[in-house]
Amino acid sequence: MTPGSLPPDRLEENLADAKPVYSQADAVTEANRCLYCHDAPCITACPTGIDIPTFIRKIGTGNVKGSAKAILSANLLGYSCARVCPVEVLCVGACVYNEWERTPIAIGRLQRFAVESQMTTGGAATLFAKAPANGKKVACVGAGPASLACAGYLALEGFAVTVYEKREMPGGLNTSGVAPYKMDVEGGLAEVAFIRSLGVDIRTGVMVGRDVALDALVRDHDAVFIGVGLGADSTLGIPGEDGPGVTGAVAWIERLKLEPGFAVLGVMRAVVIGGGNTAIDAARELAQLEIPEVSMLYRRGEADMSGYAHELHHARAEGVRLIERAQPARFEREPHGALTGVTLADGRTIACELAVVAIGQGRLRDLAAQLPGVAIDAKGMIKADALTGATGHGKVFAGGDAIGGELVVTAAQDGKRAARGIAQALGIELRADSPMRAGHE
Ligand SMILES: Cc1cc2nc3c(=O)[nH]c(=O)nc-3n(C[C@H](O)[C@H](O)[C@H](O)COP(=O)(O)OP(=O)(O)OC[C@H]3O[C@@H](n4cnc5c(N)ncnc54)[C@H](O)[C@@H]3O)c2cc1C
Ligand code: SF4
Incomplete structure (x- = not known):
C-alpha cells in the first residue's frame, strides 16, 4: 500500500497501530457475533448511514468484495472512517450489545478489514461501474475528506472532476493530522490513490487564490466545491509565546x-x-x-x-x-x-x-467570501445548505470543516450530499444503482 512519494525517516513511524487489521479468521469470528438487528441502531448512528449489518453479514459469508461495496457505496471514505472514526460515540456506542453490558461489535475493525482487503488487492476501483461522461466539469478546492468524497462520487457519475490542493501531500488532515496510532500517512495516501483510481484528477501544490483564481474556477466549471477545512493553529497571545519550544x-x-x-x-x-x-x-x-x-x-x-x-x-x-x-x-x-x-x-x-x-484553528474566511452570494456566519464558517451543500452562489457548494464539521465522517457525508446537490442543480439524473443514492439522505 506504499504510495511512491512518502518521505522516509518520519517520527510517526515510532508509533504503533492501535487496532491492527484483523486476519480473515478473526474477522469472520467477530462478524458472526453480530445479530443483524432489524432497524439496526448502528446504522442510525453512522453519519453516512452505512448498512452495517449487511456488510458484516457479507464478511461472515466470505463475500469480502460485496462487503466493501456495501461500505464504500454509502461512504467512499469508508477506509479512513474505519480507522479514525470515534466509533465509541457513533456506531459501536449504539450497538445493542451495550444494553446488556456485553462487548459491542468491533464495527470499525470489521470495516477496515473489508475495505483494506479490497484496497491491497487493487480491487476497490473495480467495485463500481462508471457512468459515461456527461460533459459537466467540477472543481474541488482542497484535497481533504470532504472534497475527496465529493469528487469520487461525481467522477463515478460521469463528471470530469479536478481537485486542487495547496500542499504537496493530498488527503487533508487524514494525511497530516490524524493520530498515527489510528492511521499513518500511508493509510491516508492509499485512500487518495483509491479516489484517483475512480478517475479524479488531483493536482497538488496548487493554492486556489494564489496559483489559480477562485472566480476563474467558477467561470470555467459547471460547479465548484469548497472543502478547504480550517486555518492555522490559534495562539494564546501571552508573553513568551513566540520562540523555540x-x-x-x-x-x-x-x-x-x-x-x-x-x-x-x-x-x-x-x-x-x-x-x-x-x-x-x-x-x-x-x-x-x-x-x-x-x-x-x-x-x-x-x-x-x-x-x-x-x-x-x-x-x-x-x-x-x-x-x-x-x-x-x-x-x-x-x-x-x-x-x-x-x-x-x-x-x-x-x-x-x-x-x-491546542486551543483551536483559525478560519479560512477570505477565499469563499470574495464570491458574490457566499455568506460567512458569525463563527467564520461558510453558510451551506445542510442537505445539498449549496451556498448562496448558484454554482458554489461547500462542506467539511469549512462549514462547521468536526469529523472525517461528517466531511465525507458533506461531500456526498454536495455531489448529489451538484448533480441535481445541473440536471443530471442519478442512475438507479448510483452509489450516491446509498446511505443517509
Ligand atoms: C490534529 C487533528 C486530529 C484529528 N483526528 C480526527 C480523528 O481521529 N477522527 C476524525 O473523525 N476526525 C479527526 N479530526 C478532524 C478531521 O480531520 C476533519 O474534520 C476533516 O479532515 C475535515 O475534512 P475537510 O476536507 O473539511 O478538511 P481538511 O482535512 O482540513 O482538508 C482541507 C484541505 O484543503 C486544503 N486547502 C486549504 N486551502 C486551500 C486552497 N486555497 N487551495 C487549495 N487547497 C487548499 C488544505 O491544505 C487541506 O489539505 C482531526 C483534526 C485534527 C486537527
Ligand atoms: S447493533 Fe450491533 S449487533 Fe445489531 S446489527 Fe449493529 S453491530 Fe450488529
Missing part, C-alpha cells in the same frame, strides 16, 4: 507525521494546552514517544472538556496527567531563549521544555 498542535502533528528526520530532542517534560480531541491526541503522541512527563493543562474542569472521555482514559493509561483549572499566563524562558515552563494565572509554574498549544 512553543508550537501549535496541528503544525506539530504535521511535522511528526510528514517531516523527514523530525525529532523531539532533549524534552523531558512536555505540556499540552487545551481540552479538546487535538489536545488529547498530541498528549498521547508525546507519551507514546516516551517523553517522561506529559501534562495537559485545561482551563476548566474535566467535565467541561470537549475531548472524548474514552480518549482521555487512554491518555491517562499512557501516563498523561491532566491539570485542571490551569489558565496559562506566560511562558518562562532562559536568558538565551530556551523554554523552561509555563506560569498559570494562579501563580503556579509547570516546568517544561516543550509546550504544544
Whole structure:
C-alpha cells in the first residue's frame, strides 16, 4: 500500500497501530457475533448511514468484495472512517450489545478489514461501474475528506472532476493530522490513490487564490466545491509565546507525521494546552514517544472538556496527567531563549521544555467570501445548505470543516450530499444503482 512519494525517516513511524487489521479468521469470528438487528441502531448512528449489518453479514459469508461495496457505496471514505472514526460515540456506542453490558461489535475493525482487503488487492476501483461522461466539469478546492468524497462520487457519475490542493501531500488532515496510532500517512495516501483510481484528477501544490483564481474556477466549471477545512493553529497571545519550544498542535502533528528526520530532542517534560480531541491526541503522541512527563493543562474542569472521555482514559493509561483549572499566563524562558515552563494565572509554574498549544484553528474566511452570494456566519464558517451543500452562489457548494464539521465522517457525508446537490442543480439524473443514492439522505 506504499504510495511512491512518502518521505522516509518520519517520527510517526515510532508509533504503533492501535487496532491492527484483523486476519480473515478473526474477522469472520467477530462478524458472526453480530445479530443483524432489524432497524439496526448502528446504522442510525453512522453519519453516512452505512448498512452495517449487511456488510458484516457479507464478511461472515466470505463475500469480502460485496462487503466493501456495501461500505464504500454509502461512504467512499469508508477506509479512513474505519480507522479514525470515534466509533465509541457513533456506531459501536449504539450497538445493542451495550444494553446488556456485553462487548459491542468491533464495527470499525470489521470495516477496515473489508475495505483494506479490497484496497491491497487493487480491487476497490473495480467495485463500481462508471457512468459515461456527461460533459459537466467540477472543481474541488482542497484535497481533504470532504472534497475527496465529493469528487469520487461525481467522477463515478460521469463528471470530469479536478481537485486542487495547496500542499504537496493530498488527503487533508487524514494525511497530516490524524493520530498515527489510528492511521499513518500511508493509510491516508492509499485512500487518495483509491479516489484517483475512480478517475479524479488531483493536482497538488496548487493554492486556489494564489496559483489559480477562485472566480476563474467558477467561470470555467459547471460547479465548484469548497472543502478547504480550517486555518492555522490559534495562539494564546501571552508573553513568551513566540520562540523555540512553543508550537501549535496541528503544525506539530504535521511535522511528526510528514517531516523527514523530525525529532523531539532533549524534552523531558512536555505540556499540552487545551481540552479538546487535538489536545488529547498530541498528549498521547508525546507519551507514546516516551517523553517522561506529559501534562495537559485545561482551563476548566474535566467535565467541561470537549475531548472524548474514552480518549482521555487512554491518555491517562499512557501516563498523561491532566491539570485542571490551569489558565496559562506566560511562558518562562532562559536568558538565551530556551523554554523552561509555563506560569498559570494562579501563580503556579509547570516546568517544561516543550509546550504544544491546542486551543483551536483559525478560519479560512477570505477565499469563499470574495464570491458574490457566499455568506460567512458569525463563527467564520461558510453558510451551506445542510442537505445539498449549496451556498448562496448558484454554482458554489461547500462542506467539511469549512462549514462547521468536526469529523472525517461528517466531511465525507458533506461531500456526498454536495455531489448529489451538484448533480441535481445541473440536471443530471442519478442512475438507479448510483452509489450516491446509498446511505443517509
Ligand atoms: C490534529 C487533528 C486530529 C484529528 N483526528 C480526527 C480523528 O481521529 N477522527 C476524525 O473523525 N476526525 C479527526 N479530526 C478532524 C478531521 O480531520 C476533519 O474534520 C476533516 O479532515 C475535515 O475534512 P475537510 O476536507 O473539511 O478538511 P481538511 O482535512 O482540513 O482538508 C482541507 C484541505 O484543503 C486544503 N486547502 C486549504 N486551502 C486551500 C486552497 N486555497 N487551495 C487549495 N487547497 C487548499 C488544505 O491544505 C487541506 O489539505 C482531526 C483534526 C485534527 C486537527
Ligand atoms: S447493533 Fe450491533 S449487533 Fe445489531 S446489527 Fe449493529 S453491530 Fe450488529
